[in-house]
Amino acid sequence: MIYTVTFNPAIDYVVWLDGLRPGAVNRARREFIQFGGKGINVSVMLGRLGVESTALGFLAGFTGRAVEQGLVQDGIKTDFIHLDEGFTRINVKLKGGEETEINGQGPAIPAGALEALFRRLDRLTGEDILVLAGSIPSSLPGDIYERILARLDGRGVRTVVDAEGELLRGVLPCRPFLVKPNHLELEAVFGRELRSEEERRACAGELRKRGARNVLVSLAGDGALLLDETGAFHRIAAPRGAVRNSVGAGDSMVAGFLAGWLNTGDYARALRLGVAAGSATAFSDGLASRAAVEELLRQGFPQA
Template identity: 35%
Template structure:
């Protein structure tokens, strides 16, 4: 079973307005609320792929009963520790007819303390005999130390559980020090980490391979509409971006993470992981109701090829 850690889940409330006017009363045309957060998105995508998963994390006690009910309705499994405070609400306002822009208002979520984090680590460890992979994704809640993901990765990997990290800023920087099995930064997260701007896929490939050489098993870098690449023991491969009609890019990275995991668990091959990851991302951005058949249909559009033109000394993981 795959565990998706959800440190700071949310109610994602999406509202459509005909035109968004600041400082005025705006009539809402439609609205819906669903449980959100990156870990939950990954779990939804894994479910589409037929991989069983559970969301484990922290949930504000004041408004969690509705959250539990919604997870159940979505056929998602959850094991959340109740903490003081409220599950946050993230509001997305879609200006349907005028600018077509999406305005987001994201709450920070409840603060956590050391004791709570210790309990969460213990809860994760209590599942260790049945975990095939552990996914740490999204930002840390207020007051959590930047190295919390690093601590969890170190503890879990000591028990032989491969960990996947999709984070940014300090959480990514610290997490990398524990050499997670798979890391999925996007281009700007990697640029921020490195303090540089990449000029070519070859430069990104070389950077990803640097992390593979230092102990990370695989690093996949997503490049938005340019596609993605993956570095692993057998070299670096890229999947070019597919030209699709984009409905939303929200959650593309999360669906990619789920596809990477599914592809790897089934084939132990990084190229296959990249293929399924890219197909899942493409499906997410083109469909509001993605399903398994569509994911399978998307796979044929994805072309994966080696990136071979980067500095020779970085061309192999074991050198």
């Protein structure tokens, strides 16, 4: 079973405007709601690709109940911890020429709730995969990802970490199965601009030396680069299409990669499905449908 953890889930309220005018009444041209948070996005996309998962994390208030109800209706298994105070955040995504985001804060997570999550994670075995994705609330310790991986050490659980900065650096000694920085996050880890393919490959190699078994670097419109645990590099360009949405594309890539790897055990084919899923979401208004992903796979990919 794949388990995803989302420490700070959200209701994403997405609004299209003809143009954003500060200080004036702005009327929506189109709108929709989706249930988000990086781990939740991974679970939703896995479900659309036919792979079962369980979404873990923390919910609060009426917005939290709405998130859980929506995921259950979408066929996603959940095992959330419900907090007594606060409410799950609402993020507003304004699309009016440029994308503007207003992200809510989310509830504080008390020590008892965190311990309840640890008890859930203690059930995981070598047959399971755990996905830790995204930022963490200020009420949690900054090394929470590292603490979780250390707690799972020796039990054979494959861990996937999609994070940046210290969250990413801290987990490397715990030998995660997969880390997925984007190209900007990779630059931030090493504190310099990476101008060439060779520099990106060298930095991916350094992450592997520090402990990551597989390093997947998303390159936005340029596709993705994978350094697998055998030391082999795989490079694929992104399919062609009009970008309509940046939210959830990286999470979709993680889900596609895991679905491809579980189905085939082949890293090149896993990368191909990962890039197709990430690109399909970028070309959609929300997380992509399975049909959209399969259509990109049929169309093929340009030469990297």
